[in-house]
Amino acid sequence: MNEYMLEKFGNPSSIHSFGREAKAALEQAHDSVAALLNCSPDDVFFTSGGTEADNLALVGGAEANRHRGDHVIVSNVEHPAVRNAADELERRGFRITRVSADRWGEVHPEAIAAAFTDHTILVSVMHVNNEVGTINDIVAIGKLTRERGVLLHSDAVQSFGKIPLDVQAMNLDLASLSGHKIYGPKGIGALYVRHGVRLNPRFFGGHQEHRIRPGTENLPGIVGLGVAADLCRKEMDAEAARLSQLRDRLYRHLCDELEDITLNGHPTKRLPGNLNISFRGVEGEALLMALDLEGIAVSTGSACSSGSTQPSPVLLAMGLPPEDAQSSIRLTLGRANTEEEIDRTAQVIIAAVRRLRAMSDRLPENSKLITQNS
Numbered sequence: 105m106n107e108y109m110l111e112k113f114g115n116p117s118s119i120h121s122f123g124r125e126a127k128a129a130l131e132q133a134h135d136s137v138a139a140l141l142n143c144s145p146d147d148v149f150f151t152s153g154g155t156e157a158d159n160l161a162l163v164g165g166a167e168a169n170r171h172r173g174d175h176v177i178v179s180n181v182e183h184p185a186v187r188n189a190a191d192e193l194e195r196r197g198f199r200i201t202r203v204s205a206d207r208w209g210e211v212h213p214e215a216i217a218a219a220f221t222d223h224t225i226l227v228s229v230m231h232v233n234n235e236v237g238t239i240n241d242i243v244a245i246g247k248l249t250r251e252r253g254v255l256l257h258s259d260a261v262q263s264f265g266k267i268p269l270d271v272q273a274m275n276l277d278l279a280s281l282s283g284h285k286i287y288g289p290k291g292i293g294a295l296y297v298r299h300g301v302r303l304n305p306r307f308f309g310g311h312q313e314h315r316i317r318p319g320t321e322n323l324p325g326i327v328g329l330g331v332a333a334d335l336c337r338k339e340m341d342a343e344a345a346r347l348s349q350l351r352d353r354l355y356r357h358l359c360d361e362l363e364d365i366t367l368n369g370h371p372t373k374r375l376p377g378n379l380n381i382s383f384r385g386v387e388g389e390a391l392l393m394a395l396d397l398e399g400i401a402v403s404t405g406s407a408c409s410s411g412s413t414q415p416s417p418v419l420l421a422m423g424l425p426p427e428d429a430q431s432s433i434r435l436t437l438g439r440a441n442t443e444e445e446i447d448r449t450a451q452v453i454i455a456a457v458r459r460l461r462a463m464s465d466r467l468p469e470n471s472k473l474i475t476q477n478s
Contacts, residue, residue, distance in 0.1 A: 133330030157280035173223035236369030237378025246275030265336030288332035292325035357450035
């Protein structure tokens with residue numbers, strides 16, 4: 105990335121030698137991302153991130169196919185980028201069906217099939233849930249949509265580069281990706297668009313990215329995403345196995361020492377590095393701050409909803425009581441984590457949960473109610 109910020113600063117759209125050098129780097133990144141998706145490089149369009157890719161897929165896809173119908177299906181556990189894009193479509197006159205996930209956060213193909221109407225034009229179901237890590241059966245959902253001639257979009261931000269993502273085998277028409285989830289730079293993403301699928305662009309300009317996403321390309325970011333994709337392709341299988349082992353090690357430590365904890369998300373069909381747990385009787389935000397003081401970064405929901413004091417909409421949609429949703433944290437293990445760090449993290453969490461529960465027990469009953477309802 106430094107090379108393309110400080111030395112090779114040509115515009116990929118220019119035909120002079122500096123531009124051709126930049127164009128070659130752009131094409132290499134297209135190749136790298138496409139290799140991880142099993143698609144043609146011409147079907148990859150770079151965006152500013154997963155949110156833009158989701159909006160381009162949903163709003164652009166629905167608007168371009170409005171002559172075929174006005175009905176869109178999404179799940180009720182999607183990322184805010186999809187949920188809010190669906191809300192925008194509803195304001196524009198589209199009819200939206202929000203299919204419920206089960207208690208594990210899984211969206212079943214049967215539920216999607218039951219929601220189809222003669223006017224359905226688009227379905228959007230995420231490959232992996234960003235909060236609880238549950239992996240959806242996109243292959244089965246893709247068979248349903250392909251049979252009916254309905255477009256299928258998947259927010260694959262969480263799965264891209266971490267578990268296999270074959271857009272051909274999944275019958276995907278659209279898939280959203282993000283760079284920073286695979287150690288690439290922030291502010292870069294991509295949208296896979298199957299050849300022949302029509303999209304209305306969200307803004308207008310030059311010829312870049314086949315006019316689907318016009319504007320001068322963020323070449324340093326694109327180069328960074330391409331390199332990150334190459335590394336994931338080489339290391340994905342081994343890294344998934346390693347992270348699964350570390351995740352299970354952490355969960356065992358917590359279960360051995362603490363009572364009243366609940367795993368949120370599917371117990372087996374889940375992303376290798378994801379662990380979402382409710383600690384009953386503990387405020388999730390208080391636990392987050394206690395761990396932050398120890399140098400351990402966790403989340404209480406989607407990063408795009410940070411600052412909210414409300415329970416996670418995803419956990420509530422899965423049927424968790426508000427008090428359990430409020431007491432949850434999400435731990436995401438990564439490439440640099442070691443067994444020693446996992447063991448220390450477990451010790452810190454155990455001590456913090458015990459301390460916070462003891463403090464809660466000493467509060468007057470009316471204070472507990474205020475805390476729980478805040």
